[in-house]
Amino acid sequence: MNAYTEQACQALEVGRLVKAGLTQPLGQMPRGSIGRILAVSGMGDRNIERGLLEMGFIEGACIEVLHYGLLGRDPLAVRINQSMTVALRQVEANAVLVGPLLDQTGTGPGASQERGT
Amino acid sequence: MTAGILTADHARMVQIALVGPPNSGKTTLFNTLTGGRQKTANYPGVTVERKSGRLRTPVGHTVELLDLPGSYSLRARSPDEAITRDVVLGRQAQEGLPDAVVCVTDATNLGQHLRLLLELRQLGRPLILALNMMDLAQKRGCQISIETLSKQLGIPVVTTVAMRKHGVQDLLGEIDVLLNQTPATVGTTAADAWEEPSPDAIRAYHQEVERLLKEVIIQEAAPERLTRQLDRVVLHPVVGPLILLSILFLMFQAVFNWAATPMDWINGGMAALQEVVSAHMEDSLLKSLVVDGIIAGISGVVIFLPQILILFLFILLLEDFGYMTRAAFLMDRLMSRVGLNGRAFIPLLSSFACAVPGIMATRAIAHPLDRLTTILIAPLMTCSARLPVYILLIAAFIPNTTVWGGIGLQGLVMFGLYATGIVGALVAAGVLRLTVLRGSRQPLLMELPSYKWPNPANVLLGLLDRAKIFMRRIGTIILSVLVVLWFLSTFPGAPAGATEPAIYYSFAGIIGRGLEPLLAPIGFNWQIAIALVPGLAAREVAVAALGTVYALSGDKEAIAETLATTLAHDWTLATALALLAWYVFAPQCLATLAAARRETNSWRWPVFMFAYLIVLAYVAALITYRVALAMGGG
Numbered sequence: 001m002n003a004y005t006e007q008a009c010q011a012l013e014v015g016r017l018v019k020a021g022l023t024q025p026l027g028q029m030p031r032g033s034i035g036r037i038l039a040v041s042g043m044g045d046r047n048i049e050r051g052l053l054e055m056g057f058i059e060g061a062c063i064e065v066l067h068y069g070l071l072g073r074d075p076l077a078v079r080i081n082q083s084m085t086v087a088l089r090q091v092e093a094n095a096v097l098v099g100p101l102l103d104q105t106g107t108g109p110g111a112s113q114e115r116g117t
Numbered sequence: 118m119t120a121g122i123l124t125a126d127h128a129r130m131v132q133i134a135l136v137g138p139p140n141s142g143k144t145t146l147f148n149t150l151t152g153g154r155q156k157t158a159n160y161p162g163v164t165v166e167r168k169s170g171r172l173r174t175p176v177g178h179t180v181e182l183l184d185l186p187g188s189y190s191l192r193a194r195s196p197d198e199a200i201t202r203d204v205v206l207g208r209q210a211q212e213g214l215p216d217a218v219v220c221v222t223d224a225t226n227l228g229q230h231l232r233l234l235l236e237l238r239q240l241g242r243p244l245i246l247a248l249n250m251m252d253l254a255q256k257r258g259c260q261i262s263i264e265t266l267s268k269q270l271g272i273p274v275v276t277t278v279a280m281r282k283h284g285v286q287d288l289l290g291e292i293d294v295l296l297n298q299t300p301a302t303v304g305t306t307a308a309d310a311w312e313e314p315s316p317d318a319i320r321a322y323h324q325e326v327e328r329l330l331k332e333v334i335i336q337e338a339a340p341e342r343l344t345r346q347l348d349r350v351v352l353h354p355v356v357g358p359l360i361l362l363s364i365l366f367l368m369f370q371a372v373f374n375w376a377a378t379p380m381d382w383i384n385g386g387m388a389a390l391q392e393v394v395s396a397h398m399e400d401s402l403l404k405s406l407v408v409d410g411i412i413a414g415i416s417g418v419v420i421f422l423p424q425i426l427i428l429f430l431f432i433l434l435l436e437d438f439g440y441m442t443r444a445a446f447l448m449d450r451l452m453s454r455v456g457l458n459g460r461a462f463i464p465l466l467s468s469f470a471c472a473v474p475g476i477m478a479t480r481a482i483a484h485p486l487d488r489l490t491t492i493l494i495a496p497l498m499t500c501s502a503r504l505p506v507y508i509l510l511i512a513a514f515i516p517n518t519t520v521w522g523g524i525g526l527q528g529l530v531m532f533g534l535y536a537t538g539i540v541g542a543l544v545a546a547g548v549l550r551l552t553v554l555r556g557s558r559q560p561l562l563m564e565l566p567s568y569k570w571p572n573p574a575n576v577l578l579g580l581l582d583r584a585k586i587f588m589r590r591i592g593t594i595i596l597s598v599l600v601v602l603w604f605l606s607t608f609p610g611a612p613a614g615a616t617e618p619a620i621y622y623s624f625a626g627i628i629g630r631g632l633e634p635l636l637a638p639i640g641f642n643w644q645i646a647i648a649l650v651p652g653l654a655a656r657e658v659a660v661a662a663l664g665t666v667y668a669l670s671g672d673k674e675a676i677a678e679t680l681a682t683t684l685a686h687d688w689t690l691a692t693a694l695a696l697l698a699w700y701v702f703a704p705q706c707l708a709t710l711a712a713a714r715r716e717t718n719s720w721r722w723p724v725f726m727f728a729y730l731i732v733l734a735y736v737a738a739l740i741t742y743r744v745a746l747a748m749g750g751g
Contacts (some may be wrong), residue, residue, distance in 0.1 A: 007184070046316060048560055053319040054190045055562050056229045066345075069450045070354035075561055077352060077446060082340050084229045085348070085565040087446045089453065092560045 022100060026063065027076065027093035034064045035098035043095045055088075056080040057096050130171075130181045131296060132213065134204055136237065137221030138230050138482065139187035140439075140566035142249040145575055146221055146277060147184040149285055157582060167200075176293040183215065189229075191236050192313045195483040205237065206308045214308065214696045217243035217295050219288070224254035224261065224276065225338050225567070230321070231326045234270070240308045244272045245291050251276040253569075259338035266333040287354050344439075344567040351440070357447050364440075365466075366606075368431045372424050372470070372501075377613050379423040387416030402607075410603030411596065418591055421471065421501045425587060426580055428470040432463065433579045438573035442563055449561055456550025458482060459561055461491040465542070468498035474583060476716055484559035490546050492623040492716060492725050493554075496709050497542035499535045502656040506700055507534055509660055512683040514693040519531045530697075537701050541733065553725070598654045598707055606651060606665070620665050625650040639699070640692040640746075649705070691745035698741040702734035 017112040023038055040057050042049025048090065057063075066085065066086045137143035148155075151170025158167045168184040185204055186197035193199035200209065207214030209722070220237050222230035227248075230316065234246055248254075248261065267274040275287040351357055367631040391412045398404040435441050441463055449459030460482050468475030475495045515527045550556075606625040611617075620626050629647030636646050644666045652659030660680070667683050684693070704710065704727045713723040745751075 012619075033364060040316075042316070049316045050314075050319060051194070051560055051562050052325070053194070053316055054232075055564070058320060058323045063539075066348065067352040068354065069447070071450050075446060075449045077348070077565060081202070081228055083226050083338075085344070085560060087442070087449070087459075087563045087565055089449070089561050091558070092562065 020051065023097055025094040026065075026078065026098050027073075027090040028098040029065045029098060031065050031068055035100060037061045037063055037096055038099040039097040041095050041097070048092060048095060052092065052096060053090075055082055055086050057086075061097055063096075131178055131217075132181045132183060132215045133217045133292065134183045134185050134215040134221060135219050135221060135247075136185050136201060136205060136233070136647075137187060138189050138223070138233055138564075140564060141187070141221045141223045141226075141230060141737070143187060143221040144184060145572050146247065146249060146285070147182065148572075148574055148578055150288075150666070151182055155578070155600070157585070172289070174289050174293045176297070178293060178572050180292065180296075188233070190233055190314070191311070195481065195488075197480050199488075205240070205242075206311055214242070217245065217292065219245045219247055219292075221247045224248040224251050225257060225259065225341070227261070227334075228326060228330060231329060232322045235322050235325055238270065238272065238313070240311065243295050245288070245295065246270065246272055246274045246290055247459075248274065250278070250689065251277045254338055257338040257341065258336055260334070260336035262333045262335055266329070269329055269332055289650050323529040341567050347568055348443070348565070351443050352446060357443075361444055361447050364435070368428065369409045369469075371431065372427050375427050376423040380420055383420050383422070384416065387412060387419065391416075401413070405607065406600065406603050410599050410607075413661060414599035414655075414658065415591060415596070416604070417505075417661060418502075418655065422584065422587060425470040425474070426584060427579055428467070429474070429583045430576070432467060433576045434571045436463070437569075437575055439566045439568040442565050445563060446565065451543075452546075453561070455547035456487075456544050456554075456558070457490060457657070458484070458487045458559060460563065461487065464491055464495060465498055468495040468500060469588070471500050471502070472496045472706065473712045474500065476709065476712045477586075479716065484704065486550075486554050486556045487559050489717065489722065490549050490554050492713055493549060493722070493729075494542040494546050495731060496704055496706065496726065497538045497545065497553075499538045500656075500706075502706065503534075503700055505657045505660045507531060507697065509681060510684070510693050510697055513685040514688075514690055534697060534701055537698075539700060541737075545729070545733070596634050602651045602654055604636045606662070612714075618666060620647060620662075625662075638742075639735060640742040641699075641738075642688070642692070644687075645692075645696060653705050654707045656700065656703075659705075689751050691742050691750040694745045694750065695738040695742035699734045699738040702730055703733075704730035 012042050027039075029035065036057050037057060039059060040049060040052050042052060061081050064079045064082075065076060066079055069075050073090065076093055077085055077087045077095075079085050133750055135143055135147050147168070147170065150172050152172075154172075155168060155170035158169075170182050170184070172180050172182055174180060183204065185201040188198040188201045191202045191205065192225045193202045203209040204212055204215065206219060218237055221232060234244075237244055246266075248263070254261070263274050263276060275291050277288055298568050320653050321457050351360060391408055393406055394412065395404070398407065420457040432441070435444070437725045445459035445462045447459075448462045452459055452461060462480070463478070464478040466475075468535045472495045475498065476492050477486045479495070482491060511527050511530055515530050520529065602625070604624075605628075606620050606623045608623060611619040611622045615622060623628075626647050629650050630643050632649070633641070633643045633646045636649075637740060641649075644663065647666050648659045648662035651662045663684070664680055667680065667687075710723040713726055714720060717723070
């Protein structure tokens with residue numbers, strides 16, 4: 001999708017990647033895991049969708065879960081594209097669907113079609 | 118005022134707006150560009166501050182630089198951000214369309230910050246991009262092709278290091294070039310036609326940013342390690358809150374310990390002033406007004422300036438360092454339980470010094486309901502004006518003994534009063550969000566910026582700003598209130614052969630005695646009732662008023678000392694405890710109500726605030742009084 005974020009994300013440890021084929025809401029990702037944003041829905045609320053997009057939660061961006069709060073794993077702090085750390089609550093985080101960083105087959109939604117161009 | 122080429126046919130100065138996302142170093146750049154020559158005012162109708170300053174370009178243009186509130190996008194989410202949008206679009210009343218916009222971005226975070234620039238470029242107005250914090254970016258090995266970026270964007274691009282003066286010369290040069298070549302009037306159709314971008318439009322902007330970055334980034338910045346490592350400790354679910362508590366503890370220690378000396382100076386200075394004025398004026402009503410009304414009243418308020426400044430010093434340092442958003446992160450869960458936002462933490466913290474700047478700081482809270490809730494509970498934080506009353510009553514009624522092996526009982530009661538205020542505020546917020554302020558929860562979407570060393574000039578200018586706001590308040594609202602109060606407690610004078618102190622016969626006395634039956638169930642005598650009349654305007658005035666009611670004379674310290682003895686003799690413990698409980702909740706501060714009125718732009722909310730707090734205070738005092746009586750405190 002975009003080579004720039006691809007580069008940034010590839011620098012991350014392979015061992016912590018989200019398992020291939022597994023997609024889950026951002027709020028469910030374990031601490032320390034890394035994945036790629038597949039969809040930002042805002043759960044039907046355009047303002048939440050816009051708010052998320054404006055803070056850098058955009059399809060294709062690479063995301064790493066850094067911290068969870070003490071109670072109910074809420075809120076959470078995530079790093080987007082290795083450049084910006086954003087805090088958000090579970091409710092909004094679950095409007096962000098995250099998939100594996102690299103699809104092993106190279107054809108799935110997480111695959112980068114533009115690599116090498 | 119020297120007009121440049123551009124303004125030859127303009128009545129006003131060249132105006133340039135500084136726009137940028139939060140944490141882009143925009144305000145530091147503004148301070149460096151304008152030096153100390155800045156003005157802070159309010160936009161009419163709204164309460165967002167208008168910060169402007171003047172600068173001279175190398176060619177000699179005089180430019181008015183406008184520091185607009187930080188914003189990630191032109192789609193405004195808070196009153197602050199709405200101002201940024203309206204000014205940039207030329208929709209802000211009494212503000213022309215700026216002649217040019219300088220968009221400030223963090224060079225280490227271009228991927229997120231360039232989108233705002235693209236939105237601005239869409240407007241077709243003269244625009245300069247300042248890649249700020251270039252030194253940090255280079256330190257992390259980042260290489261950006263400025264030329265390509267400028268060519269791709271079709272606008273001038275400069276790199277700046279906001280903290281250093283020499284870093285801004287290029288920017289000034291570009292401003293000159295722009296001013297010389299731009300025709301005075303540019304079509305504003307693009308700005309007129311602006312509308313909020315749809316989610317897909319935002320996605321398109323993102324894609325454009327990605328495309329640009331691929332072109333211009335020669336070498337990417339190495340990830341910031343220090344911030345990550347610090348965050349591992351600071352945001353740790355268990356260690357993090359402990360660190361936060363320690364910082365708060367240190368802060369309050371400093372507020373009370375460091376402030377003691379300057380407070381003594383102010384006290385001494387005001388007492389000397391009072392003496393000098395006394396000696397040089399003939400006995401008259403005017404003298405009474407100046408000495409007893411104005412000077413005494415003002416010294417009672419100015420005395421808190423050191424405490425307020427020390428608290429703000431900490432807040433500004435922590436904010437500049439990048440810690441405040443972490444504190445908001447740690448507090449969010451607790452605060453969201455009662456319908457608040459983690460961002461409310463900073464305004465509420467400020468309210469421990471004084472609720473007025475606290476209420477003003479709520480402007481950064483995006484959602485109106487969140488903001489309103491925060492404003493309504495801010496007065497429950499124990500502000501420094503309550504302290505004289507707390508100290509007086511604790512000294513008079515709480516024995517100076519230790520409990521549970523070494524904890525001072527007096528200190529424990531003081532802590533209890535603070536804690537009661539905080540718990541009361543949380544409960545009040547929860548109830549408000551379930552009743553009057555019912556509405557959907559608002560998202561917390563907050564950038565946690567990289568840590569950096571605080572900039573001394575920034576912090577100093579911020580402190581000066583706070584001091585100015587506080588002093589301005591004293592010069593206006595408090596001064597006028599003091600005159601009215603003096604009038605109420607001086608007229609009419611005592612009749613011949615009066616047995617009670619003069620204030621007993623005054624309007625304040627009449628009002629106080631009229632209130633007495635209402636206050637009797639909570640254990641307040643007529644002396645307290647009278648003292649509460651001036652105390653309604655400003656809490657701390659009640660101490661002086663009690664002194665007057667008990668007909669004490671001498672300087673302030675002597676009054677406080679004798680007053681404690683007198684009260685311990687005259688009141689029951691139950692009455693004293695009830696008054697303390699009353700003080701935790703009672704809305705006895707006109708300045709706070711005025712601030713709430715200004716920030717909410719209506720009388721409805723300050724009136725509501727007054728009503729719910731006075732009911733709370735009454736109920737709290739009633740319960741305290743009855744329980745204390747039952748336990749033998751009569």
